[in-house]
Amino acid sequence: MGTKSAPGRDVNRLLRDFGHELPSAPAVPPRPKDPRLFRAASRRGQFRTERGWSPANAPVSSWRMTSDQAPVLWPFISTPGLPPTGAQMGIDHLSGGAFYCDPMGWVVDDQIPVTNPNIFNFGKPGRGKSATTKAFCLRMMDFGYRTLILGDTKDEYEPLCRALGVEPFAIGHGMAARINPLAIGPLAQGWADLSPEQAQGRAAIVFGRWLTLVRGLVGSQRIGDQRVPFGPTEEAVVMQALKALTGYSSGATTLTETTIPQLWHLLDDPTDDLVAETRYATSRHFLDETRLLRNALGQLVNGALAGLFDQHTTIDVDWKAPIQSLSLSRLEPLGDEATGIALLCLNSWGRGMREMSAPGDMRVAVRDEVWRQLRLGTEAVKSFDADLRLSRRDGDVQFVNAHKPSDALGAGDTGSQASSIAKDLLHLADIKILHGQDLGVANELRDMLGLSPMACEVVTSWAMQGKGRALWCVGERQYKVQTVLTPAEQHLTYTNEAIAGGA
DSSP: OOOOOOOOOOHHHHHHHTTOOOOOOOOOOOOOOOOOSOOOOOTTOOSSTTSOOOSSOOOOOOOOOOTTTHHHHSTTTOOOOOOSOSEEEEEETTTSSEEEEOHHHHHHOTTSOOSOOOEEEEOOTTSSHHHHHHHHHHHHGGGTOEEEEEEETTOTTHHHHHHTTOOOEEOSTTOSOOOOTTOOGGGGTTGGGSOHHHHHHHHHHHHHHHHHHHHHHHHTSEETTEEOOOOHHHHHHHHHHHHHHHTTTTTOSSOOOOOHHHHHHHHHSOOHHHHHHTTOSSHHHHHHHTHHHHHHHHHHHHTTTTTTSSSOOOOOOOTTSSEEEEEOGGGGGGOHHHHHHHHHHHHHHHHHHTTTOOTTOOEEEEEOOHHHHHTTOHHHHHHHHHHHHTHHHHTEEEEEEESOGGGGGGGSSTTSHHHHHHHHGGGGOSEEEEEOOOGGGHHHHHHHHOOOHHHHHHHHTGGGGSTTEEEEEETTEEEEEEEOOOHHHHHHTOOOHHHHHHO
């Protein structure tokens, strides 16, 4: 058998055989190991007493989802971005990019879960709610939008109006401006040239708007703790009286504009034709059955509406101006109810002025202090509900400001019809801006808006740490946004003049 061959010489041995010796490297002491802060742990835990050892691994559940679905479980990881169209409002803190607001653009984009352009803006006073509203209105003007302030209860928008060269209209006792909430509006144009079918269609819109207003005004009055009822009988009487006053029931080719005092006087002194058309046996029968209705209207004419909304409109509104504002600050001494009634009248008038808006005539309708109108009862809530539902048809963005979501609950007793309708109003706005709120409002945010605990913490913690911070809910998507104002906008949106002057 062959023997195993001897191993060959390596380089060191070969050099030594020829009298050469390689220098040896100096010995390096080993580096001491740093103390370990963390040690790897077994999935089953340490096999020691009271160390949570488990004899088996926990089952792992795998889930697959798209980037659109992931924010449901982790809402602040990454929300799908919005297109850079509309007003650039500020910084999106989730992505680090700019945040744009384009309500109408979102409605027509099927990729964005928004079906109506209405905006509800909630926030504790002093958290930047008004500044965000004014910044949005200003920046949307670059895209052809005009702004209509339907009831500036604190004159917050006067500096903005004057900066744009527009003088706001002041409504109050002793002021020259008058608004007729029963104005026919643009629908009166070309009435004589309409076919019978077209005239009937326009009349249905006009009388429907007036009926909604009168229902809200009557329902705002009280009998003790109860609101004055407005049922089918009262509706038929008011409708027939309005048709008689405008000449519609007699077949007039043009409608005659009427006022609330004229409506009250006709009901208080009915004609034989009105009694017959409403199917009462005698005038005495008519007066007995309509006593509550007449007394409610009379109380409005001689009380809250006296000298304010009881005459024909005396102002000439320039609808091509970038902004128009109707100030109600002079009504503040009369109380919340008088201001709420004024807001109800202005909303009805504003809706009438927009019933035939030209294509491309887009407008932002700002509504402040809406809780005053909602507390007037069920019928007033229905009137506000109608305004929100018509936003898609008119092409208007209804921008509603309130302090907190539960303001809607003040519309009536818990479980009442008014309270239920008011809560449903929140679903008529797919865009909600939630500025900073106290911790006590967290439950409202969770119960009424369906926010997760993490989203509630953003509103009650992060948004409270700086003005202009807000959680924007665009459909089911959520964005942490910091509104950024230019120096000129900071001057126009400052609302603490009274406090600063007294400090």
